[in-house]
Amino acid sequence: MTDPSSLPAAATWGQDILDRLELLARHSEGGPGVTRRLATAEHRAVHDLLAGWMADAGMAVHLDAAANTCGRYEASEPGAPALMMGSHQDTVRQGGRYDGILGVVVPLACIKVLHDAGERLPFALEVVAFSDEEGLRFGTGLFGSSAIIGRLNPEDLARRDEDGATLAEALRGFGLDPDGLPAAARQPEELLAFVEVHIEQGPILEAEGLPVGLVTDITFGANLSVTLTGVAGHAGTVPMSRRQDALAGAAEAIQAVERTCRERDDLVGTVGKLAVSPGATNVIPGECSFTVDIRSPREPVVAGAIADLQSAFETLAAARDLQIDIQQRYQLPGCPCTPWLMEQLEAAISAQDLPVRRLFSGAGHDAMAMRHLTDIAMLFVRCTAGISHNPAEAITAKDAGIAAQVLLRFIRDFDPSRRPAAS
Ligand code: GLV
Ligand code: MN
Ligand code: MN
Numbered sequence: 071m072t073d074p075s076s077l078p079a080a081a082t083w084g085q086d087i088l089d090r091l092e093l094l095a096r097h098s099e100g101g102p103g104v105t106r107r108l109a110t111a112e113h114r115a116v117h118d119l120l121a122g123w124m125a126d127a128g129m130a131v132h133l134d135a136a137a138n139t140c141g142r143y144e145a146s147e148p149g150a151p152a153l154m155m156g157s158h159q160d161t162v163r164q165g166g167r168y169d170g171i172l173g174v175v176v177p178l179a180c181i182k183v184l185h186d187a188g189e190r191l192p193f194a195l196e197v198v199a200f201s202d203e204e205g206l207r208f209g210t211g212l213f214g215s216s217a218i219i220g221r222l223n224p225e226d227l228a229r230r231d232e233d234g235a236t237l238a239e240a241l242r243g244f245g246l247d248p249d250g251l252p253a254a255a256r257q258p259e260e261l262l263a264f265v266e267v268h269i270e271q272g273p274i275l276e277a278e279g280l281p282v283g284l285v286t287d288i289t290f291g292a293n294l295s296v297t298l299t300g301v302a303g304h305a306g307t308v309p310m311s312r313r314q315d316a317l318a319g320a321a322e323a324i325q326a327v328e329r330t331c332r333e334r335d336d337l338v339g340t341v342g343k344l345a346v347s348p349g350a351t352n353v354i355p356g357e358c359s360f361t362v363d364i365r366s367p368r369e370p371v372v373a374g375a376i377a378d379l380q381s382a383f384e385t386l387a388a389a390r391d392l393q394i395d396i397q398q399r400y401q402l403p404g405c406p407c408t409p410w411l412m413e414q415l416e417a418a419i420s421a422q423d424l425p426v427r428r429l430f431s432g433a434g435h436d437a438m439a440m441r442h443l444t445d446i447a448m449l450f451v452r453c454t455a456g457i458s459h460n461p462a463e464a465i466t467a468k469d470a471g472i473a474a475q476v477l478l479r480f481i482r483d484f485d486p487s488r489r490p491a492a493s
Contacts, residue, residue, distance in 0.1 A: 084471025103461025166463020273456030302356030
């Protein structure tokens with residue numbers, strides 16, 4: 071056995087991690103960046119690649135009923151509870167090559183080192199590549215992790231993708247039985263903790279010259295789907311005073327989102343998707359649908375913004391003689407990370423002679439779901455210019471290697487007995 075305190079050098083180890091991420095990124099639908107949706111051929115290819123690497127790292131691998139790729143590196147006493155790590159395999163449309171999947175490849179790289187050195191720990195290590203966190207295909211945020219915590223909404227199985235396939239059909243097409251989904255649920259006693267490594271997706275670590283950061287809390291978020299319906303008409307003949315233009319109403323609504331969110335430092339809002347019907351240059355838009363994504367570290371701020379916006383939208387729709395339908399697509403309760411686990415991650419960062427920068431996550435993560443099952447912590451990794459959800463997403467090999475060094479040190483020193491009795 072090698073000296074357990076020894077760690078691979080950051081630059082070369084990080085380059086190996088980036089090379090693997092590059093191979094994974096090739097499995098993408100067309101267009102710039104990476105687009106990988108739940109239960110597609112690209113998802114299958116990534117599962118196959120990860121499963122091979124997991125096996126090579128001495129792990130037992132299975133695809134669970136929710137299409138999560140799960141690997142287990144057995145403890146010195148087989149069957150012992152596990153420290154689970156992981157993040158999502160899926161992406162947004164035209165996303166980057168690190169969001170999510172970095173948090174699968176880094177723990178895998180750590181376990182490979184343990185396996186090659188013949189090291190076993192008193193607890194098992196599990197790595198999960200969650201099948202769907204972004205919800206790109208079916209609008210189901212956190213689908214993979216919700217299945218693991220046993221909190222899936224059965225109605226989601228009837229959701230349709232843009233080609234009309236339901237989520238249940240997509241799972242069947244992936245060789246899975248939707249009726250078997252409850253079997254993906256894990257029990258709290260099987261796990262000791264969940265740790266997620268993720269790119270920061272913001273500019274703070276880069277601005278402060280730090281490769282990694284310790285997450286304190288994860289944002290609260292809510293997502294609305296709004297449809298304004300007016301009357302489609304001839305662009306040349308209907309006087310301006312008699313129009314019921316759904317897109318003009320949506321434009322006013324978007325400004326209301328911007329205005330409301332600019333009023334506070336701790337609130338952000340985004341209209342990221344807009345569909346105009348019938349969508350012709352010489353037709354007044356009869357229908358316009360758009361989404362609204364609202365986030366804040368504080369739940370009452372999200373709730374207040376949603377209430378204010380619903381009322382503003384209804385007022386502007388009435389003033390323009392438009393019908394309005396507002397659906398709340400989902401609400402993601404934010405959460406703090408768990409102090410005893412953060413302390414151990416903090417110790418691992420310090421042991422690498424790095425300053426410990428604590429920071430808040432404005433993005434949602436699988437850890438938000440996992441905290442219903444076990445205690446959670448997150449390690450952020452610096453990304454170039456804070457850019458994410460964009461093909462230009464980038465990290466350096468050295469930072470990937472430093473993240474792996476911190477995580478491996480954390481794994482080796484992990485002491486579940488330090489969990490407070492009531493935690
Ligand atoms: C996940 O990427 C999110 O939308 O926060
Ligand atoms: Mn994302
Ligand atoms: Mn992510």
